[in-house]
Amino acid sequence: MKLSDLTRRRAEWLRGTAPMGHVVISSRARLARNLAGMPFLSRCSPEQLSEIAERLRRTLGKVGLPGETFYADVEAADPLDRQLLVERHLISRQQADAKGPRGVAVASGEAVAVMVNEEDHLRVQVLRAGLQLDSCYAELRRLDALLEGHLTFAFSSRFGYLTACPTNVGTGLRVSVMLHLSALKMTGEIEKALRAARDMHLAVRGLHGEGTEPTGDLFQVSNQVTLGKSEVEIISEFRDQIVPGIIEYERRAREALLKNRRIALQDRISRAGAVLRSARLISSEETMFLLSQLRLGLSLELVDGIGLETINELSLMVQPAHLQRLTGREMSPAERGEARADLVRKRLSAGGKAGSGNGGG
Amino acid sequence: MKLSDLTRRRAEWLRGTAPMGHVVISSRARLARNLAGMPFLSRCSPEQLSEIAERLRRTLGKVGLPGETFYADVEAADPLDRQLLVERHLISRQQADAKGPRGVAVASGEAVAVMVNEEDHLRVQVLRAGLQLDSCYAELRRLDALLEGHLTFAFSSRFGYLTACPTNVGTGLRVSVMLHLSALKMTGEIEKALRAARDMHLAVRGLHGEGTEPTGDLFQVSNQVTLGKSEVEIISEFRDQIVPGIIEYERRAREALLKNRRIALQDRISRAGAVLRSARLISSEETMFLLSQLRLGLSLELVDGIGLETINELSLMVQPAHLQRLTGREMSPAERGEARADLVRKRLSAGGKAGSGNGGG
Helix, strand or coil: CCHHHHHHCCCHHHCCCCCCCCCEEEEEEEEEECECCCCCHHHCCHHHHHHHHHHHHHHHHHCCCCCCCEEEECCCCCHHHHHHHHHCCCCCHHHHHCCCCCEEEEECCCCEEEEECCCCCEEEEEEEECCCHHHHHHHHHHHHHHHHCCCCECEECCCEECCCCHHHCECCEEEEEEEECHHHHHHCCHHHHHHHHHHCCEEEEECCECCCCCCCCEEEEEECCCCCCCHHHHHHHHHHHHHHHHHHHHHHHHHHHHHHCHHHHHHHHHHHHHHHHHCCCCCHHHHHHHHHHHHHHHHCCCCCCCCHHHHHHHHHHCCHHHHHHHHCCCCCHHHHHHHHHHHHHHHHHCHHHCCCCCCCC | CCHHHHHHCCCHHHCCCCCCCCCEEEEEEEEEECECCCCCHHHCCHHHHHHHHHHHHHHHHHCCCCCCCEEEECCCCCHHHHHHHHHCCCCCHHHHHCCCCCEEEEECCCCEEEEECCCCCEEEEEEEECCCHHHHHHHHHHHHHHHHCCCCECEECCCEECCCCHHHCECCEEEEEEEECHHHHHHCCHHHHHHHHHHCCEEEEECCECCCCCCCCEEEEEECCCCCCCHHHHHHHHHHHHHHHHHHHHHHHHHHHHHHCHHHHHHHHHHHHHHHHHCCCCCHHHHHHHHHHHHHHHHCCCCCCCCHHHHHHHHHHCCHHHHHHHHCCCCCHHHHHHHHHHHHHHHHHCHHHCCCCCCCC
16 A cells, blocks of 8 residues: 555544544543563663564564554655655654654554554554544453464563653553533633643653644543553543543533634534635634634534534644655645645535434533 | 614725725825814813814705715714724824714715814825725815815915914825725735835824724735825825835735745645634634635635625624614623624625626736
8 A cells, every 4th residue: 555545544543423522522542561581671772672573563563453554665665655644643753753663554544553662562543533542441351362472572570561762651541532622722721721730640642643743622631650550540540530530621611602702603604614615825823723713513413514524624634744645746835825725725615424323422 | 863773884985996906905095174263172161162063064965065065063962983983094093082062974885084183174085996086085175165165264474374283284285095905914014115115204004094003914004294295296296206116015815925925825825714604703803803804815816705885884783883873782892792603603604795806907
């Protein structure tokens, strides 16, 4: 498969209907694992890096990852394709920018991605639409067992799984949700909510995780501490207390907006749709911001004729690498601004009605 | 006539087709006159003020001003009606805010307004659409002669007509044009152009003259010096050199924009229309700004389905007093924001197609 063909696929986690989809864009769980008997990557010789990459690539090819599977050689990929993988959340920006032998196995409609030679030898990720932490975790455990059938991981009976960075030692598990907190943003309560999250040792980040700023009111919230807590504890605290708490905050903020500032809300949402449908030049930041308003409008039933699926897809498509692969040529930022506006305009007038519905909740 | 009925009338100078209407919104000429044998207003007793106001009101009623004529007693008018007269350029903000007996005679489809007891005993104004300084001046002379048939004005053979403020002494004539300079604004050359205008002793002001800031790229440019120049000199320099010079500046800036920044231009104009058609809350500043973009788009033939007449009318209607008189009730700024958005939305979707055309060339 050519990596640029990814732009023509619809990732499973982008579908429009999902549990708590009105606030939770996606759920993710990932494990960090390292091969026993091999040094951590920072201490590997070039030969060892190649050996690990080759061995894991071969293993991943035969363990039977779910669904259609492909392996992307990130080292050999050109920069635009690397960026494409980042935009689709299949690899981290760190892995894209790193050097040396590295890759990713993608399976199950992009719900599963296994990064090879990122920070650890293996990073296994399961990504699903809406609030599906349980299902992500169950799948992750299944994949972990599958891999352990073929590989021996570095493990200490005292510390648990050993990882390159001490914050991952123990379970090696990190869970996160991508939340759409636009009402909290609009009412100015977002800082309070995020402070509370940080007090609970959660990391709050932007769309592409570590080192990225929130755009379009999308916040990635993830657990920080892995050591000393069981996987079950991590998952259940996050799922049963933390995430529902933030969702409830956002729900109340939306209710308050509807009650007290309905016209201002309608104004924002109506303008957002109008600008997206009429712009001839638009940055990806502005697009994300306006799509975010539409997303809010949709969940409050203030928007007609656009489906959440369209908003999800556009959020992906308007990013630089997607845009350039979709149009089939490299473009300057100014050219991208024009192509982006054209894409959004067409999509919102033509395909905008497909995939309506805003999830349970 | 009730003053609030003004909102239902279309002033002559708002029509969509006018000479140089693509840049010149309107032309105005006015004379300042004072009655011989009476002190200037600042030195009048209350009795003298009443006497002047009464005498001039009576005279204006019988001289035969052109067309349907009415006299508004500004002192007796309620604040909203005074504001309405200001918004229609029939009285100055100074006269609206002043105290004591004062008024205005309005004639000829609002092309003629004669203020009584503003800064001088009489201020005679002729206002027309587009670049029509000659016609304004001719009408002003005719009205001056008409009034001199009934009144004796303070005149010195050395200084000319005597006025309360020395800057008006001499001819008492001021001519001005309201210019739409949005391309110069967009290219950043506006400051240079305005500096040049000021170097030529011109005053550059906002929509409502003295003390107002330019909004929506509309600039009022007027002569400053009256003393020592004949009326004919003032008019002809202004008409033949200054105004055409500025128009030419603006024309070149528009050409350059079309050539070098066509997409950015289309983007702005397209967004402006979309926001005006979709907003639920909008300030008058934003409305003027966006209407200004549409006006530019219209003159560059980048906008379809809206006439210049509609833009002119909306520019008037969205102002606070018009809005409140149109809806028939006093409103808070927030309520006005909503009513304004409703008005604009309806007007641009329904009546938007009437009165197309952007004037000569």
